[in-house]
Amino acid sequence: KNQVEQSPQSLIILEGKNCTLQCNYTVSPFSNLRWYKQDTGRGPVSLTIMTFSENTKSNGRYTATLDADTKQSSLHITASQLSDSASYICVVRGATNKLIFGTGTLLAVQP
Amino acid sequence: GAVVSQHPSWVICKSGTSVKIECRSLDFQATTMFWYRQFPKQSLMLMATSNEGSKATYEQGVEKDKFLINHASLTLSTLTVTSAHPEDSSFYICSASSAVGDYGYTFGSGTRLTVV
Numbered sequence: 509k510n511q512v513e514q515s516p517q518s519l520i521i522l523e524g525k526n527c528t529l530q531c532n533y534t535v536s537p538f539s540n541l542r543w544y545k546q547d548t549g550r551g552p553v554s555l556t557i558m559t560f561s562e563n564t565k566s567n568g569r570y571t572a573t574l575d576a577d578t579k580q581s582s583l584h585i586t587a588s589q590l591s592d593s594a595s596y597i598c599v600v601r602g603a604t605n606k607l608i609f610g611t612g613t614l615l616a617v618q619p
Numbered sequence: 620g621a622v623v624s625q626h627p628s629w630v631i632c633k634s635g636t637s638v639k640i641e642c643r644s645l646d647f648q649a650t651t652m653f654w655y656r657q658f659p660k661q662s663l664m665l666m667a668t669s670n671e672g673s674k675a676t677y678e679q680g681v682e683k684d685k686f687l688i689n690h691a692s693l694t695l696s697t698l699t700v701t702s703a704h705p706e707d708s709s710f711y712i713c714s715a716s717s718a719v720g721d722y723g724y725t726f727g728s729g730t731r732l733t734v735v
Contacts, residue, residue, distance in 0.1 A: 542724070551625065551712045551726035552663070597662060599724075607653075607724060609662040 510535040512600050512610035520616045525588055529613045531581040531598030539601040543572050543583045546595045546612070555583070555596075588617045621647050623715045625727030632703055632734055640698045640730045642713030648693035649715035654686070657710040657729075669696055703734040 512533045521527050533541070540559045544552035556565045556572040558581070564573045569592075571584045585592055598610035622645040632638050642652060651670050655663040667683075669675035669690035677683045685707075687699040696715075700707055713727040 544726075549710070549729065549731060551623075551714075551729040554725070601724075606665065606668070611662050614660075 510600075510602055510608050512598055512608050514596075514598050514610040514613050516613060517611070518614040518616070520618060521588055523588060523590055523617055523619050526584065526586050527588060527615065529583045529585075529596050529598075529615070531583070531610055533579050533581070533598070533600045533608070533610075535579075535600040535602045535608050537603045538576065538579075539603065541572075541574055541581050542599045542601075542607075543570070543581075544597045544599060546597055548594070552597055552599075585615075590617050590619060593617045621715075621717075621725040623649075623713065623725045623727040625713055625730055627730060628728060629731040630733070632732070634704055634734055635702055637699055637701045638703055638732060640700075640711055640713075640732075642696045642698070642715065642727050644694045644715045644717075644725075647715075647717050649696070650693065650718045651716045652690055652696040653714045653716070653724075654688060654696075654698050655712045655714070657712060663712060666698075700732065703732070705734045708732055708734045 515530045542557045543555045546552040555570050558574045560576050569586045574581045593616050595612040595614050597612045600608045624643045626641045654666045657663050666681045667675045667677045669688050671690050671693050675688035690696040712729040
């Protein structure tokens with residue numbers, strides 16, 4: 509069964525600290541993996557997209573990694589800011605046009 | 620970059636009335652548009668997939684007569700919630716994908732529907 513699981517479910521960190529979010533998937537065949545940031549009451553905004561051959565991709569303070577062999581991905585946030593408080597969703601695309609969504613990690617950055 | 624505009628951002632309607640939500644791709648042609656529903660603290664749930672000029676494909680459990688989807692052009696898709704009831708209150712999000720370019724799966728800003 510195609511699934512995407514994320515951990516932790518929620519996370520609280522202090523402003524300026526780093527954090528890493530995890531994503532494990534069982535989607536097969538695999539096309540690509542995206543990390544999205546979703547602010548409360550808003551639509552998801554793409555942070556990174558990675559294909560099978562890519563191991564790491566950065567977007568500012570966000571760095572995503574992908575291990576296609578173990579079917580794991582991580583999103584590392586450096587020097588967190590209050591505005592990073594949001595839900596982070598790992599999304600995997602398989603063979604079809606449909607996306608498989610993770611349950612998300614709710615991040616709260618406190619001053 | 621690719622932009623998907625969704626309107627309205629929030630709407631309150633009376634039970635029994637119908638509500639239309641628009642989703643527009645502003646700078647690219649969206650051959651496929653997707654409609655999602657999201658309940659609080661849950662992830663997005665795909666409701667239906669629509670390709671321009673053809674009937675939408677609905678996910679299991681989604682009533683096609685209640686959630687009418689129209690994708691008449693390459694830049695506009697609409698979702699109409701007919702005879703809305705309080706249990707239809709939710710956050711509705713669209714996304715658009717183009718067959719060319721790397722826009723794929725750009726989401727709209729969402730519509731908060733509250734049925735009273």
